[in-house]
Amino acid sequence: MRLASLFGPDFHATLAEDPQAFREALEEFHEEDIAEIVEELPIEDIVALFRVLPDDFGAGVLERLPEDRRSELLEKLKVEEAASLLAEMQPDDRADAVQDLDEGLKDKLLAQLDEVEPEAAQEVRDLARYEDGSVGSIMTTAYVGLPPETKIWKVIEEVRRLTKERELESLYYVYGLAFGDKLVGVASLRELILADPSQELADVMAHNVVRVLDTEDREAAARAIAKYDFHAMPAVDLQGKMVGMVTVDDVVDVVIDEATEDAQKMGAVSPIEGGYFQTAFFDYWKSRVTWLVVLFLGGFLTANVMQSFAGEIERVVTLAVFIPLIISTGGNAGSQSATLIIRALSLHEVEPSDWMRVLGRELLAGITLGLVVGVLGFARAYFAADTDALSLALVVSVSIVAVVLVGSLVGSLLPLLIQRVGLDPAVSSTPFIASLSDVVGLLVYLGIASAMLG
Amino acid sequence: MRLASLFGPDFHATLAEDPQAFREALEEFHEEDIAEIVEELPIEDIVALFRVLPDDFGAGVLERLPEDRRSELLEKLKVEEAASLLAEMQPDDRADAVQDLDEGLKDKLLAQLDEVEPEAAQEVRDLARYEDGSVGSIMTTAYVGLPPETKIWKVIEEVRRLTKERELESLYYVYGLAFGDKLVGVASLRELILADPSQELADVMAHNVVRVLDTEDREAAARAIAKYDFHAMPAVDLQGKMVGMVTVDDVVDVVIDEATEDAQKMGAVSPIEGGYFQTAFFDYWKSRVTWLVVLFLGGFLTANVMQSFAGEIERVVTLAVFIPLIISTGGNAGSQSATLIIRALSLHEVEPSDWMRVLGRELLAGITLGLVVGVLGFARAYFAADTDALSLALVVSVSIVAVVLVGSLVGSLLPLLIQRVGLDPAVSSTPFIASLSDVVGLLVYLGIASAMLG
Numbered sequence: 001m002r003l004a005s006l007f008g009p010d011f012h013a014t015l016a017e018d019p020q021a022f023r024e025a026l027e028e029f030h031e032e033d034i035a036e037i038v039e040e041l042p043i044e045d046i047v048a049l050f051r052v053l054p055d056d057f058g059a060g061v062l063e064r065l066p067e068d069r070r071s072e073l074l075e076k077l078k079v080e081e082a083a084s085l086l087a088e089m090q091p092d093d094r095a096d097a098v099q100d101l102d103e104g105l106k107d108k109l110l111a112q113l114d115e116v117e118p119e120a121a122q123e124v125r126d127l128a129r130y131e132d133g134s135v136g137s138i139m140t141t142a143y144v145g146l147p148p149e150t151k152i153w154k155v156i157e158e159v160r161r162l163t164k165e166r167e168l169e170s171l172y173y174v175y176g177l178a179f180g181d182k183l184v185g186v187a188s189l190r191e192l193i194l195a196d197p198s199q200e201l202a203d204v205m206a207h208n209v210v211r212v213l214d215t216e217d218r219e220a221a222a223r224a225i226a227k228y229d230f231h232a233m234p235a236v237d238l239q240g241k242m243v244g245m246v247t248v249d250d251v252v253d254v255v256i257d258e259a260t261e262d263a264q265k266m267g268a269v270s271p272i273e274g275g276y277f278q279t280a281f282f283d284y285w286k287s288r289v290t291w292l293v294v295l296f297l298g299g300f301l302t303a304n305v306m307q308s309f310a311g312e313i314e315r316v317v318t319l320a321v322f323i324p325l326i327i328s329t330g331g332n333a334g335s336q337s338a339t340l341i342i343r344a345l346s347l348h349e350v351e352p353s354d355w356m357r358v359l360g361r362e363l364l365a366g367i368t369l370g371l372v373v374g375v376l377g378f379a380r381a382y383f384a385a386d387t388d389a390l391s392l393a394l395v396v397s398v399s400i401v402a403v404v405l406v407g408s409l410v411g412s413l414l415p416l417l418i419q420r421v422g423l424d425p426a427v428s429s430t431p432f433i434a435s436l437s438d439v440v441g442l443l444v445y446l447g448i449a450s451a452m453l454g
Numbered sequence: 455m456r457l458a459s460l461f462g463p464d465f466h467a468t469l470a471e472d473p474q475a476f477r478e479a480l481e482e483f484h485e486e487d488i489a490e491i492v493e494e495l496p497i498e499d500i501v502a503l504f505r506v507l508p509d510d511f512g513a514g515v516l517e518r519l520p521e522d523r524r525s526e527l528l529e530k531l532k533v534e535e536a537a538s539l540l541a542e543m544q545p546d547d548r549a550d551a552v553q554d555l556d557e558g559l560k561d562k563l564l565a566q567l568d569e570v571e572p573e574a575a576q577e578v579r580d581l582a583r584y585e586d587g588s589v590g591s592i593m594t595t596a597y598v599g600l601p602p603e604t605k606i607w608k609v610i611e612e613v614r615r616l617t618k619e620r621e622l623e624s625l626y627y628v629y630g631l632a633f634g635d636k637l638v639g640v641a642s643l644r645e646l647i648l649a650d651p652s653q654e655l656a657d658v659m660a661h662n663v664v665r666v667l668d669t670e671d672r673e674a675a676a677r678a679i680a681k682y683d684f685h686a687m688p689a690v691d692l693q694g695k696m697v698g699m700v701t702v703d704d705v706v707d708v709v710i711d712e713a714t715e716d717a718q719k720m721g722a723v724s725p726i727e728g729g730y731f732q733t734a735f736f737d738y739w740k741s742r743v744t745w746l747v748v749l750f751l752g753g754f755l756t757a758n759v760m761q762s763f764a765g766e767i768e769r770v771v772t773l774a775v776f777i778p779l780i781i782s783t784g785g786n787a788g789s790q791s792a793t794l795i796i797r798a799l800s801l802h803e804v805e806p807s808d809w810m811r812v813l814g815r816e817l818l819a820g821i822t823l824g825l826v827v828g829v830l831g832f833a834r835a836y837f838a839a840d841t842d843a844l845s846l847a848l849v850v851s852v853s854i855v856a857v858v859l860v861g862s863l864v865g866s867l868l869p870l871l872i873q874r875v876g877l878d879p880a881v882s883s884t885p886f887i888a889s890l891s892d893v894v895g896l897l898v899y900l901g902i903a904s905a906m907l908g
Contacts, residue, residue: 028661028662029662030662030664030682032681032682032683156647159647160647160648163644163647163648164648171643171644172626172685189625189643190617190625193610193613193614193617194614194617194618207482208482208483208484210484225706226703226706226707226710227486228484228486229486229703230703231626231685231702231703248685248702248703248706249680249683249684249685249702251706252679252680252702252705252706252709253680255706255709255710255713256680256709256713256801259709259710259713259716259717260797260801262713262717263713263716263717263720263793263796263797264793264794264797266717266720266721266793267720267789267790267792267793267794267884268786268789268790268793269790269793269794272794275798275801275803275804276794276795276798276803276804276812277803277804277808277811278803281815281818281819284794284815284819285819285822285823288787288790288819288823289823289826291786291790292783292786292787292790292823292826292827292858293826293827293830295782295783295786296779296783296786296827296830296831297830299778299779299782299783300779300834302778302779302782303775303776303778303779303834303838306774306775306776306777306778307775307838310771310772310774310775313767313771313774314768314771317764317767317768318764320760320764320767320774320777321757321760321761321764322757322760323760323774323777323778324753324756324757324760324777324778324781324892324896325750325753325754325756325757327778327782328749328753328756328781328785328885328888328889328892329746329749329750329753331782331785331885331888332722332745332746332749332750332885332888332889333742333746335721335722335884335885336721336722336723336742336745336746336885338721339717339718339720339721339722339723340718340721340723340726340730340738341730342717343714343717343718344729344730347710347714347729349729349730349731349732350729350730350731354731357731358730361735361738364735365735365738365739365742368739369739369742369743369746372743372746372747373746373747373750376747376750376751377750380754380757384757384761404746430721430789430884430885431782431785431786431789431790431884431888434782434785434786434885434888435782435786438778438782442778
């Protein structure tokens with residue numbers, strides 16, 4: 001869907017001549033859809049379009065524009081126009097939008113926002129303190145917190161007032177705050193609707209509130225919300241004072257981002273922000289070159305091992321024939337174990353302290369899987385050899401069992417160790433595990449060969 | 455937290471002597487936490503505990519138990535007890551719970567449920583028709599749909615009545631249904647609270663409703679909900695009749711499941727349901743053995759290539775020294791490209807029709823990345839050779855550029871091709887790409903060597 005298909009090719013004329021009709025047509029669509037059309041227009045058209053849209057609808061579209069276009073638009077608009085758009089945005093998106101701007105413009109906009117809506121300007125400053133990736137960086141300050149002794153009819157009246165005034169979109173819970181905004185309870189909108197209006201908030205709210213610390217990793221909030229099937233979750237500071245709320249729609253984005261990041265690390269790519277085509281070629285290149293070079297330099301070890309067994313290979317060239325097969329089988333077994341363990345670690349199904357159980361399972365799996373492919377390898381080698389077929393087939397099959405076992409153990413235990421020392425296990429990427437098991441596999445195979453073939 | 459730590463080691467005595475105190479203590483906790491304690495108890499204790507809990511709380515705990523324990527409990531309870539627990543469950547969880555039982559018990563329970571709550575029994579039968587993985591399999595039938603001409607005050611009264619009667623938990627939208635339950639509009643609870651009670655639902659509802667088909671893949675609903683930041687989304691049948699609602703909490707689970715499945719496929723593991731330790735050893739073993747054997751048999755090709763170049767290797771043994779380094783570098787480049795493309799495909803950032811743009815980017819990336827590691831490889835080979843160092847270094851470095859390029863192209867274009875023919879691109883796992891580039895890498899390296907070294 002393109003704007004031209006809505007308004008004909010000459011949408012500039014429509015925009016100039018009948019802004020009212022234009023506005024009404026656009027308001028029929030979801031803000032997300034408008035944002036998708038708008039992001040591909042030249043900046044002058046975006047500016048013209050936002051001048052026609054009412055601020056509250058424009059703010060919704062602005063929240064959904066990609067960061068670079070959002071910053072561009074805020075730069076091109078007059079400071080007064082930008083500030084009144086910002087005033088209508090959700091607090092978390094507003095903070096992100098201001099954060100992305102140049103220092104000069106940021107200060108000018110905050111000063112203007114101080115005049116239009118001082119509370120919003122203060123919120124931007126408060127949220128700016130939180131680190132990227134923390135709960136504070138994804139939480140919103142648009143929640144309803146009231147003293148527990150508030151009557152239910154009064155609570156509902158407050159909800160109506162705040163919803164109107166503060167553009168609250170995600171309203172599912174009312175929080176009970178006492179003793180200086182300390183979080184003491186929570187009631188769902190459902191419970192409020194069902195309650196007798198003359199009761200107090202304290203009568204219907206639950207006192208055992210699952211909460212998250214504002215400075216914790218945003219994944220902690222995502223995990224808790226996913227686990228309890230919450231629609232929102234309160235964030236508190238170290239003193240137990242409520243400072244914000246994380247909503248489930250942000251959690252969906254966090255879960256998708258983290259899975260992408262894990263997948264990229266596991267594929268030996270430094271995480272890239274933005275999509276495949278959105279990432280500039282040089283950034284794409286950079287995300288790959290470091291790991292490719294590191295793995296390549298690590299691969300020098302395989303050449304060293306090969307050199308030190310050059311004599312054996314010279315004597316029995318058929319030995320070399322099975323090198324690629326054996327080392328890649330060890331790598332495959334290692335990738336399998338690493339994939340299963342790294343994902344289990346990131347879902348908190350397995351912890352580093354479980355290493356004994358993991359070791360037991362992988363020992364058994366490694367030996368039995370190794371026997372299956374080892375038998376196949378025996379047959380392949382037996383029929384390939386010119387002379388001394390039995391010895392070669394034995395060396396090959398024993399080596400295969402060994403590399404599958406070693407691959408499984410390295411692939412499963414290394415991520416546990418990496419997590420144990422406080423690093424992200426996903427960096428023990430499957431190519432890294434595969435390269436490591438290349439070296440070990442060569443040592444095992446050529447070592448066994450040298451011992452058995454004398 | 456264990457039950458014993460709450461009630462002392464003798465919780466059986468407490469349960470028998472003071473069930474009331476027991477119940478009250480448990481109700482202080484979230485159903486999810488109770489479920490986590492309960493799932494590790496012997497089945498007799500679980501039965502005793504559920505007999506003490508009120509049905510609505512028990513139903514909440516039951517919804518959160520793992521499938522096997524849930525089925526076990528429903529089998530051990532009297533049919534009447536099981537049916538009244540089921541009656542209090544959320545429709546989607548209820549349908550899942552009944553679905554998992556043996557045919558005999560299923561029929562008996564449905565017959566009993568027909569007596570207690572015939573509507574619920576019918577819903578179970580309706581939801582049972584949907585395929586696993588479809589929108590219908592995750593949607594709930596607990597939503598509020600009313601004629602558009604309903605007055606707002608009447609809408610709110612209906613919401614109150616239905617919330618109480620049908621245990622609606624996820625209530626964020628009211629849907630406008632007309633002409634035989636056709637979906638014609640949607641209003642958020644926020645809009646209803648803000649509206650003038652004397653208006654009609656039609657006055658406040660949006661008419662352009664984003665919807666999903668009940669038979670579509672559940673990922674379609676997950677994608678739309680994530681994209682629009684919805685909290686719930688209506689599902690309709692082919693006639694446009696509303697048949698259910700997908701809520702964002704189910705979407706979080708879908709997103710996590712799909713990411714896990716993708717990660718496992720990419721690591722050459724058949725997806726396993728349940729966690730690392732929850733999966734029985736034999737199922738774990740099965741998830742690995744097929745791919746390991748397939749990749750091993752595919753690896754026979756590398757042995758074939760090696761055999762056909764045995765003459766060259768025999769003449770220049772130093773050639774063999776670099777085989778592991780060269781083929782694993784091609785595999786690494788392939789893994790990188792495959793990881794980036796497969797994730798981009800599953801997030802719908804890239805489509806198979808983009809293959810020309812992908813080809814362009816990967817050509818450029820492959821050649822330039824290949825040159826970086828090629829220069830390093832030149833140096834390593836130059837200093838390793840005894841004689842004719844320049845020729846060997848040239849062969850090695852040209853081969854490295856070639857394998858990085860081939861790896862990048864295969865790794866990026868193969869997933870696009872697999873998606874194009876209608877299969878899941880994640881099955882072109884990184885080990886699969888690596889194995890394929892092993893064969894190609896060997897052909898390239900030994901072919902170039904044979905040509906250049908004469």
